[in-house]
Amino acid sequence: MGTNAVNLSKEISCAAACDPERENQLLKMAIAQLKAELAQAKMDMEKTKRPPLVVCEVANLANDKAVIKLANGNLFLVDIHEKLKGKISIKDTVLAEQRSLAVIERLDSGRTCSPEMFLLSKKPTIKWADIGGLEDEIRELKEAIELPLLRPDIFKKVGIEAPKGVLLHGPPGCGKTLLAKALANATNAAFIELVGSELVQKYIGDGAKLVKEIFQLAKEKAPAIIFIDELDAIASERMETGTSGEREVQRTFIQLLSEIDGFKNLEHVKIIGATNRFNALDSALTRPGRLDRLIEIGMPDADARESILKIHTAGMSLKKVSIKKIVEMTGGVSGADIRLICTEAGYFAIRANRTNITQEDFERAVRKVKCAEEPTEYMNMFG
Numbered sequence: 001m002g003t004n005a006v007n008l009s010k011e012i013s014c015a016a017a018c019d020p021e022r023e024n025q026l027l028k029m030a031i032a033q034l035k036a037e038l039a040q041a042k043m044d045m046e047k048t049k050r051p052p053l054v055v056c057e058v059a060n061l062a063n064d065k066a067v068i069k070l071a072n073g074n075l076f077l078v079d080i081h082e083k084l085k086g087k088i089s090i091k092d093t094v095l096a097e098q099r100s101l102a103v104i105e106r107l108d109s110g111r112t113c114s115p116e117m118f119l120l121s122k123k124p125t126i127k128w129a130d131i132g133g134l135e136d137e138i139r140e141l142k143e144a145i146e147l148p149l150l151r152p153d154i155f156k157k158v159g160i161e162a163p164k165g166v167l168l169h170g171p172p173g174c175g176k177t178l179l180a181k182a183l184a185n186a187t188n189a190a191f192i193e194l195v196g197s198e199l200v201q202k203y204i205g206d207g208a209k210l211v212k213e214i215f216q217l218a219k220e221k222a223p224a225i226i227f228i229d230e231l232d233a234i235a236s237e238r239m240e241t242g243t244s245g246e247r248e249v250q251r252t253f254i255q256l257l258s259e260i261d262g263f264k265n266l267e268h269v270k271i272i273g274a275t276n277r278f279n280a281l282d283s284a285l286t287r288p289g290r291l292d293r294l295i296e297i298g299m300p301d302a303d304a305r306e307s308i309l310k311i312h313t314a315g316m317s318l319k320k321v322s323i324k325k326i327v328e329m330t331g332g333v334s335g336a337d338i339r340l341i342c343t344e345a346g347y348f349a350i351r352a353n354r355t356n357i358t359q360e361d362f363e364r365a366v367r368k369v370k371c372a373e374e375p376t377e378y379m380n381m382f383g
């Protein structure tokens, strides 16, 4: 008898002595409760009797049916339970009934990601020529990452070891991601790209395992480059690791360190990390033998701003625009801001029903983009 029914039965024996009507009422309630408990117990029993379900992967979907792939590789065209129609997609891990193999449940906790997902199959379109300024930084990156992969013999002859990896750091919007993409485009090495924040937000519980598998994949595909953007998301120095989320991030980071330590320079795998928050980074990451080659990607100087402006205005129809003047006006803005200024200038022209962009459009755009950044000063007074 369930606890509710026990409580009720005590009340019933009290009521029996003095109030038969109340006793009747309580008895009815007790019966209803017992019936509910019995039904639940029956359902629980049914569950234990149910034959085990088959774990499989959705290989394809067609007309409300699914092609599922079993662990042994066999494929079956099967029905999908009403409640799941339209809710499952290819590559999902699902549970199928043993006899009919109909898909009856989706396994959310099942792994839906594999290290191959991070291997770039299509090269990015960014070329070195799309990057303004940063000539020295590009050379350094090529020497540290590309050259040792292409010509390991040179390093052997000279007798020096190339670094395992580099860390690109500096303020946001100055070309770190751009550099890594251009390198991916220029090299024939396999390129694996992951984003720190995604590793901890999207692949919860899988971070450390993924890191391990990604390095394994890189070794198989060598020569290979692993690019980890927003590295601070997994490698920030933390005072405490209280929540389980933080512990998970910590585990991912420790796995990353041990993978970096675990391979020798000879294995033709290089790592590029990128972060906007160098100061927040755990110094364990940049110790000798790890990502010990630091390349700072700073705010563009006047020359760099000029080349960035030329790159981003290359496809625009300009009318009597002085690039030099815009360069002067844009001291202290990033490459990303310059791109934004070009877009904004284009919008001012469109709003005025013109297809040519004028100097005035640019100057308004510069003011707009710069203003958008500045109001923080008074906002800080309250924050």
Ligand SMILES: Nc1ncnc2c1ncn2[C@@H]1O[C@H](COP(=O)(O)OP(=O)(O)O)[C@@H](O)[C@H]1O
Residues within 6 Å of the ligand: 130, 131, 132, 133, 134, 171, 172, 173, 174, 175, 176, 177, 178, 179, 274, 276, 297, 308, 311, 334, 335, 336, 337, 339
């Ligand atoms: N040096 C640069 N040359 C040309 N465009 C740039 C440059 N730096 C930034 N940009 C523009 O800003 C965008 C963002 O830059 P990104 O490389 O993502 O910055 P981050 O340093 O934050 O990784 C780029 O896609 C590009 O359009």
Ligand SMILES: [Mg+2]
Residues within 6 Å of the ligand: 173, 176, 177, 178, 229, 274
């Ligand atoms: Mg970036």
